[in-house]
Amino acid sequence: MRLEHVGRRHGPRGPWVLREVSLVLPAAALVRVVGTNGSGKSTLLRLLAGVDAPTEGRVAGRPDRTAYVPERFSVALPFTALDYLVHLGRVQGLGRAAARARAGEWLERFGAGEHAGTELAALSKGTSQKVAVAQALLADPALLVLDEAWTGLDTGARAELDTTVRERLAAGATVVFVDHAPYRLEGEATTVYGVEAGRVRGTTPSGPSGPGPGVPAAGPEAAATGRGVPEARPGPGTTGAGPSTGGPGPAPAVPLSVSAPAAPGPSVRIVASGGRPLPGRLPGGPAVAPGDGATTVLTVDATHSDALLGALLDASWHIHHLGTEGVRV
Secondary structure, three states: OEEEEEEEEOOOOOOEEEEEEEEEOOOOOEEEEEOOOOOOHHHHHHHHHOOOOOOEEEEEOOOOOEEEEOOOOOOOOOOEHHHHHHHHHHHOOOOHHHHHHHHHHHHHHOOOHHHOOOEHHHOOHHHHHHHHHHHHHOOOOOEEEEEOOOOOOOHHHHHHHHHHHHHHHHOOOEEEEEOOOOOOOOOOOOEEEEEEOOEEEEEOOOEOOEOOOOOOEOOHHHHHHOOEOOOOOOOOOOOEOOOOOOOOOOOOOOOOEOOOOOOOOOEEEEEEEOOOOOOOOOOOOOEEEEOOOOOEEEEEEHHHHHHHHHHHHHOOOEEEEEEEEOOOO
16 A cells, blocks of 8 residues: 555644655555654544545555554444444444454454443443453455554553554554553564654664664754654664655655654643542653642643643543643644
């Protein structure tokens, strides 16, 4: 599958979210997409999955069996968990009996079998996320696109999703994912794309020991400008950055450095409430202030916002509002 000079904007006069994206998704590959919050990662994933159409350019070679798990799953649907999955299975070409059997299997695998008869609107955030993941796996997709799919899942379900990703890869599928945790499937991605200021650049991923043979280290310009990828685990030096693996289109002028410190960036304002007491140390060291009523306002650098959201959801906090200052969405 490939994207050729693809761009995406919201509305005929809206700002460009992505521009001149040319890349190739290899078969049977694990592809990680990284970048700061609001950089366009989710838009890229929606284009890959076919949820959004490009404003310009062309997408070619998308598999017929493509599945997508969004960051936020809408529960405003008149179904029980099982009925919803059966309905989606039928849409994906399964017979009713097969759809029902697979729906039950996936709910059990993710620890949500007891909620099969529960209305979607009555499900907790974590359980509804399990349903969102299950619907994507019903028909053995050849392309699986996961946008923060681990967010809100309990520890067991996260491990199960890791296992499921490896199973899809072994079956010859391509999996594209974004996740706020830098250690998610660490060292397993065969391709990494970084999204920065509406542009997509390819990097050559490296294992725990650093760049592989023949992979040049990122140059001093990348380190000096702080054009790093904040979701990567910091190491003692820069990791390798190779030429773009994409198709036609301009080569990146600056290689991505996945351990260079990020320059001070825009902030993200999160309004949340409820849940268990927050841990003493939160990702990014956010500024915490009381909001209206029972809400709390947390302001953090955009590079740490995904990790902070994950910590809040893990503590069963409810997110009322997410606002950004100076971030292109």
